[in-house]
Amino acid sequence: MLLFTIITLTTFAVLIRIVANPLANVFQKQLTQRTADPLFITSATYGLLTLFCLAFSAHFQFTGLSPLFWQSILLTSILAMFGNVFLVKALHIGDLSVLGPINAYKAVVGMVVSIFLLNEIPDWWGLAGIILIIVGSYIVLGHNQQRSGLSWWSVGTSLFQRPEVKLRLAALVFSAIDGVFLKKAILVSTPATAFFYWCLLGFLFTFVWVLLTLRKQWRQQVDLLVAHKLTYVALCLAVGITQLASNIALAGMPVGYALALFQTSALISVLFGYQFFKEQGILRKLIGASVMVIGAVLITILG
Numbered sequence: 376m377l378l379f380t381i382i383t384l385t386t387f388a389v390l391i392r393i394v395a396n397p398l399a400n401v402f403q404k405q406l407t408q409r410t411a412d413p414l415f416i417t418s419a420t421y422g423l424l425t426l427f428c429l430a431f432s433a434h435f436q437f438t439g440l441s442p443l444f445w446q447s448i449l450l451t452s453i454l455a456m457f458g459n460v461f462l463v464k465a466l467h468i469g470d471l472s473v474l475g476p477i478n479a480y481k482a483v484v485g486m487v488v489s490i491f492l493l494n495e496i497p498d499w500w501g502l503a504g505i506i507l508i509i510v511g512s513y514i515v516l517g518h519n520q521q522r523s524g525l526s527w528w529s530v531g532t533s534l535f536q537r538p539e540v541k542l543r544l545a546a547l548v549f550s551a552i553d554g555v556f557l558k559k560a561i562l563v564s565t566p567a568t569a570f571f572y573w574c575l576l577g578f579l580f581t582f583v584w585v586l587l588t589l590r591k592q593w594r595q596q597v598d599l600l601v602a603h604k605l606t607y608v609a610l611c612l613a614v615g616i617t618q619l620a621s622n623i624a625l626a627g628m629p630v631g632y633a634l635a636l637f638q639t640s641a642l643i644s645v646l647f648g649y650q651f652f653k654e655q656g657i658l659r660k661l662i663g664a665s666v667m668v669i670g671a672v673l674i675t676i677l678g
Contacts, residue, residue, distance in 0.1 A: 392617055392637060393643065394643060402613060412589060428574055465543040466539075472649060472654045474540075481547045484547060507669055508666075511666030514659060558625050567619075621633075645657060
């Protein structure tokens, strides 16, 4: 019975995360369209989540945390901060239905890192996964260039020169690495405790960044927060649910399996892009996203 409960809780967390993450992206994009600054959005999200956590402080561990926990959560918070800011910047200038599927490249990043740090050479499944991700991204993004008769190489070069894609790739590199340290922090504490310090440290780091770079804009940004408080609250709920679900999933299964399952949110990102922002090419993007998801699963589970 206990095993069944653990499996059920982990599976439920994965399913919730798959839906909540694209929904958070929707609210982030809506706020940037209303001239909210990506850095301020990220900082406000961390800050509101920290205040929410204080109401449940009895569930968090404040003493007896090991040096490994502090090292891991500090690195996680710094990496997550940069990853989240770059993600919101990418959403500001790009399509959700494009940037969601791009997250499948996280599996490629993980493979490359493991080659150099762990000397893990990918097998044929891993190489097949890389090919599928590249083909899928071509389907998602390459239709205009294809009609112009350009080569696959030209399409790929054009793809990675797009500023929103550069920002999204930077964000996924940071998030791919921070997932490893987050797993370490969870293993020596609890998912809830790791979540609280993720929020608190993320707010402290981004607040300092806001003070250094948005000194002339912070009042305007606060006014926007008040004017669009419901969207900010919805964003905090979506981000909080996403992160808590991620922590529970990471505590209950290997990182690789969790990351592979998370990739299926790319399909929902495409649908949300059409539903909320009327982005075009929905069928083509769904096909491309599906190919990329299959590639990510091959790399992460079989590669």
